[in-house]
Amino acid sequence: MQRHSAFLHSGVKLHGGRLLFAVPPYNALVDQTQTSLLWAVRDGQDTRAWADFYRIYAPLVRNYTRRLGLPDADADDATQEILLVAHDGLQHGSYDPQKGRFRAWLYGVARKRVLMTHRARHRPSRAQAVPFDTGVDLLSSLEDHHDEADREIWEQEWRFAMLDEALRRLQGTLGQKVYQSFILYAIQGSPVERVADELGISPSSVYVYKSRVLDAIREWVSRFEDDAHEHGPA
Amino acid sequence: MNTGLPDPSITPAGAFEPSDENLIGELRVVLARRADAGAAAACPADSLIGRRLGHYEIRERLGEGGMARVYRAADLETPREVALKLLLPEYQGRDDVRARFEQEALSMARVRHDNVVRIYDCPKDADLTAIAMELVSGGSLRDLIETGRRQSQRFTVDAVARFARQAALGLGAAHRAGIVHRDIKPANLMLDESCNVKVADFGVVLALERATWLTGLGRQIGTPAYMSPEQCRGERVGPASDVYSLGVTLYELTTGRLPFSEDAGSPFAIMLKHIHEMPPDPRTYRDALPKWLVWVLLKCLDKDPQDRYPDGDALAEALVTAPNEPDLEETDEGPKTVWRVNPVAIREQLKQLPQRAIVAWACRCARRVQHLNTDPRLDRSIAMAESTAFGPAGDASQESLTHALQRVQKLRTASFRAAYTGGPAKKQDPASYAALAAAASGACAAARCAEDAAADAAFVAQNAVTALELAEGPVSEFWQWAQRDYQHLVTAKLGEKGTIGRPIPPGFWQERT
Numbered sequence: 001m002q003r004h005s006a007f008l009h010s011g012v013k014l015h016g017g018r019l020l021f022a023v024p025p026y027n028a029l030v031d032q033t034q035t036s037l038l039w040a041v042r043d044g045q046d047t048r049a050w051a052d053f054y055r056i057y058a059p060l061v062r063n064y065t066r067r068l069g070l071p072d073a074d075a076d077d078a079t080q081e082i083l084l085v086a087h088d089g090l091q092h093g094s095y096d097p098q099k100g101r102f103r104a105w106l107y108g109v110a111r112k113r114v115l116m117t118h119r120a121r122h123r124p125s126r127a128q129a130v131p132f133d134t135g136v137d138l139l140s141s142l143e144d145h146h147d148e149a150d151r152e153i154w155e156q157e158w159r160f161a162m163l164d165e166a167l168r169r170l171q172g173t174l175g176q177k178v179y180q181s182f183i184l185y186a187i188q189g190s191p192v193e194r195v196a197d198e199l200g201i202s203p204s205s206v207y208v209y210k211s212r213v214l215d216a217i218r219e220w221v222s223r224f225e226d227d228a229h230e231h232g233p234a
Numbered sequence: 235m236n237t238g239l240p241d242p243s244i245t246p247a248g249a250f251e252p253s254d255e256n257l258i259g260e261l262r263v264v265l266a267r268r269a270d271a272g273a274a275a276a277c278p279a280d281s282l283i284g285r286r287l288g289h290y291e292i293r294e295r296l297g298e299g300g301m302a303r304v305y306r307a308a309d310l311e312t313p314r315e316v317a318l319k320l321l322l323p324e325y326q327g328r329d330d331v332r333a334r335f336e337q338e339a340l341s342m343a344r345v346r347h348d349n350v351v352r353i354y355d356c357p358k359d360a361d362l363t364a365i366a367m368e369l370v371s372g373g374s375l376r377d378l379i380e381t382g383r384r385q386s387q388r389f390t391v392d393a394v395a396r397f398a399r400q401a402a403l404g405l406g407a408a409h410r411a412g413i414v415h416r417d418i419k420p421a422n423l424m425l426d427e428s429c430n431v432k433v434a435d436f437g438v439v440l441a442l443e444r445a446t447w448l449t450g451l452g453r454q455i456g457t458p459a460y461m462s463p464e465q466c467r468g469e470r471v472g473p474a475s476d477v478y479s480l481g482v483t484l485y486e487l488t489t490g491r492l493p494f495s496e497d498a499g500s501p502f503a504i505m506l507k508h509i510h511e512m513p514p515d516p517r518t519y520r521d522a523l524p525k526w527l528v529w530v531l532l533k534c535l536d537k538d539p540q541d542r543y544p545d546g547d548a549l550a551e552a553l554v555t556a557p558n559e560p561d562l563e564e565t566d567e568g569p570k571t572v573w574r575v576n577p578v579a580i581r582e583q584l585k586q587l588p589q590r591a592i593v594a595w596a597c598r599c600a601r602r603v604q605h606l607n608t609d610p611r612l613d614r615s616i617a618m619a620e621s622t623a624f625g626p627a628g629d630a631s632q633e634s635l636t637h638a639l640q641r642v643q644k645l646r647t648a649s650f651r652a653a654y655t656g657g658p659a660k661k662q663d664p665a666s667y668a669a670l671a672a673a674a675s676g677a678c679a680a681a682r683c684a685e686d687a688a689a690d691a692a693f694v695a696q697n698a699v700t701a702l703e704l705a706e707g708p709v710s711e712f713w714q715w716a717q718r719d720y721q722h723l724v725t726a727k728l729g730e731k732g733t734i735g736r737p738i739p740p741g742f743w744q745e746r747t
Contacts, residue, residue, distance in 0.1 A: 036605060050310060050313060051291065051308075051310065054313075073371045073372065073373070073427065074371075076371060076426065077371050079426060080314065080315055082313065083313060084313050087313045095289075156260075158268070159252075159260055160260060160263060161265050162250075163257075163260055163261055163264045164264045164267075164268070167261070167264065167265075176646040183265075186258050186259060186261075187258065187262055187265060211254075214254055214257055214258075215262075217257065218250050218251060218252075218257070222250040222251075225250075
């Protein structure tokens with residue numbers, strides 16, 4: 001239950017006597033969940049929430065659109081528009097948490113926008129050039145064909161975004177030595193002895209710190225997203 | 235413990251439990267990306283990144299001009315990004331310059347036109363004054379000119395006229411509001427994602443000119459290569475001065491050269507030429523220009539402001555009417571021919587042909603555009619298809635066709651995708667990808683059976699035309715060859731005269747002017 005301690009301090013929003021969702025305090029930086037972030041963005045009161053939202057999801061969307069083949073300038077535009085749609089979706093309720101996770105919803109929005117760009121770019125000229133159905137079939141078959149691959153890219157970028165945010169938030173709470181030890185040993189692959197020596201800790205601590213950081217990351221990512229499905233802003 | 239909340243532990247679906255190795259591997263990617271982004275951002279050692287100014291947060295430097303730097307910034311109040319233009323530090327220290335900068339920008343904010351970059355507001359704090367404006371993503375005409383120069387390509391007359399008219403309309407809107415730009419040049423004509431011109435940087439120059447005059451900072455104002463004679467002389471300038479500068483820009487777009495270029499030696503020498511010398515006839519650098527365009531260009535470049543188009547709107551109107559004026563109508567170029575394949579006719583015709591004829595014809599199409607793309611896989615695929623088409627009868631078995639099909643299918647799919655997206659790393663221009671797609675689908679057609687191949691052959695033909703047009707290749711020559719091939723194939727090579735030995739029907743290839 002300790003994992004969900006944020007909920008113990010949270011407010012509960014009631015709507016017509018019905019429990020809608022929990023609102024963890026937005027300021028609890030490490031304990032913040034996607035729910036509270038989305039709620040805060042929807043609320044529109046806290047400009048930092050939008051900044052956080054942007055920081056987490058903009059690189060995700062941008063990397064995704066670029067990996068789907070949009071040139072940089074188009075990817076930037078698409079990212080901006082997708083986040084705008086996401087923002088509107090949150091504020092005006094077109095994102096329905098009952099129907100699925102935010103991750104899946106945002107994927108739908110992003111993919112649609114990318115396909116639109118591809119279409120806008122190629123359809124008119126091809127429609128002009130080949131006004132019988134082979135051209136259209138070809139494009140749709142391309143789209144179908146790449147659906148799985150697109151989803152895989154999205155899932156991977158989503159994990160990257162989550163990990164990036166997890167590192168950013170955990171860096172402060174884990175303690176500098178733990179974090180440095182993890183970076184040197186686990187990420188950069190320095191020998192245990194050298195890491196221990198450099199940081200003035202015992203070699204066994206290096207191992208301990210590594211699994212501590214990994215666990216913390218797993219836990220942070222799970223918690224950040226996990227409750228969003230059930231209690232995201234309606 | 236009853237908080238009245240659902241227990242989140244009952245939905246373990248989102249549990250994040252990758253193995254240590256996978257997790258570390260992905261963390262490495264994340265950290266490496268951070269380092270890359272950090273290196274890119276830190277490169278100009280910019281302390282303003284991340285800083286707040288009003289309700290904007292500065293994100294990334296986009297560019298730097300003589301007087302200001304432009305950043306990409308996020309609007310924290312509405313979810314949009316803007317371009318934030320900040321005066322260079324040397325100007326930020328002077329309150330009078332900052333006041334002028336702000337005043338002129340705000341006066342520009344009144345002008346709203348599709349061809350003018352929108353000004354939103356002027357965020358400022360104790361240290362900085364900036365202008366928040368529409369973020370335009372397509373680069374500038376300067377970038378487009380450079381790209382054309384690298385690829386030894388020139389803009390078509392239609393493209394020049396389109397850019398000219400849009401820029402003139404944008405200028406006209408400002409002129410109606412009593413604002414003169416004073417620094418029209420390709421770098422200030424921005425393009426949006428649909429390649430529409432948006433005039434940028436209004437008022438900034440005037441603000442600085444006044445301020446520098448007031449404060450004696452003495453920085454060069456304007457860009458000599460594009461300055462009007464009256465501007466060079468330091469006289470009062472009006473809307474006609476912008477028309478002159480736009481004329482120089484259009485001259486450069488059309489011919490790829492400036493009327494008075496850098497070989498004059500110094501900026502001062504260029505200014506003297508603006509005052510005294512006649513611009514060379516644009517046809518000396520590019521023949522086959524329509525007369526009306528030459529006339530419009532030279533009228534923009536007249537030494538006397540009275541003899542130019544009085545303002546942007548007048549120029550925009552002239553660009554519409556001039557092509558139809560009887561005196562200017564006939565051109566040295568002759569009517570421009572646009573080739574369009576009639577796919578229905580092609581398909582109908584090709585249905586009549588035996589498979590091998592189609593294969594052969596598709597191979598010819600592929601070979602015609604092959605020089606546009608030197609991918610060795612393409613050559614192998616076409617060669618294989620050719621051997622099926624032209625080889626001895628026994629070789630054209632179903633098996634070899636199927637084999638060829640499998641080989642080229644991958645190439646075709648990949649190249650279509652590349653043609654659509656501009657390629658994975660922009661190493662090749664869209665035209666060469668289109669050519670690859672065209673050639674590959676030709677080879678693909680070669681490997682297929684008749685009806686399918688007919689559709690593909692029409693498609694490859696159109697792709698070839700598009701590719702050639704994009705690359706400004708000789709389309710008509712291509713069609714002459716294709717027609718000859720076709721006739722050759724249907725009448726002689728295959729010897730099945732009973733069904734296919736008829737002449738090419740009218741409308742097989744359409745010619746639109």
